[in-house]
Amino acid sequence: MIQAIALLLAFQLGGEALRAALHLPVPGPVIGMTLLLFWLVSRGGPDDALRNTSGSLLQHLSLMFVPAGTGVMLHAGRLVDEAWPIFIALIASTVLGLLATGLTLHLLTRHRAGRPQ
């Protein structure tokens, strides 16, 4: 498990270093994810330790958003003052974004559904 965590951190570190060196607009962990994907392709896949550790972490991905989400209390004033535009815009745009993405992909790939992989 420690080996797998060290590997994930090393790829995150590599991502951060690449981002700083090349002034990329994407955060270090997302670059680290891409680097790890290339590494997995070159190795033919993850070993059991990496697969299990990643599975445990991803199972609780929701938890990792709780500390930042609790920061909502810092902006209570603005959220109340501009409640209507903020909440209508957030809900409507998220619904529109979900439908636009899901319907586009569904319509473009529908004809493949019956075809064997």
Added chain:
Amino acid sequence: MTEIWVYLSAQPLLWLTLTLAAYLLALALHRRAGGHPAVNPVLISVSLLVALLLLTDTPYPRYFDGAQFVHFLLGPTTVALAIPLHGQLKRLLGMAGPLTIALVIGSLTAALSAYAIAALMGASAPTLASLAPKSVTTPIAMGIAERLGGLASLTAVFVILTGIVGAIFASGLLARAGVRDEASVGFALGLASHGIGTARAFQLSEQTGAFAALAMGLNGLFTALTLPWILPMLAGLLN
């Protein structure tokens, strides 16, 4: 009793433990509700913690001293998304064309509709700039908002709220629109609702989660590269 509280409430250990406890309670409620998306673990945990912090008059920075250890795990967990992505790689590459088109249409719809609706309803300029990148994962969204004249910490709040909205509504909404395949549901969740949508997608299935993780990464990159140029044009049109 008060003395013990004064001592413990200043320690990172207390708020770290309470963050995990709030999450475990939220998770138990989520499972008891049969995994119903409206019983969202992030929403419940955050509500519990905000209520507790307000009741005990604890400032957010003191809370974050403890909670930062959980927050830190977001980095390595994002890297770990490479494993399910690798598992679905063949399928993802076979769909590269449709995925690219869905990315462009979905990303622009999410960002520009948020901006336009809030602008037409009279939101202030910093609120608008903080709203536009809300479908993108937090660190990218904060960077984009700052370039547009928004507030990074307000953006983080909008990102989280967007994630919760998407996680709650996505599966029911898409099913009603006739979209039920794992690829489309997952890609829509990750694109419109970043990591929280991806967490919801992994509750549905690992395949759904892999498509969500891909959409989250791609939309982060696409939005970071295009929104700072496109948004001033839309702002000009609306004024």
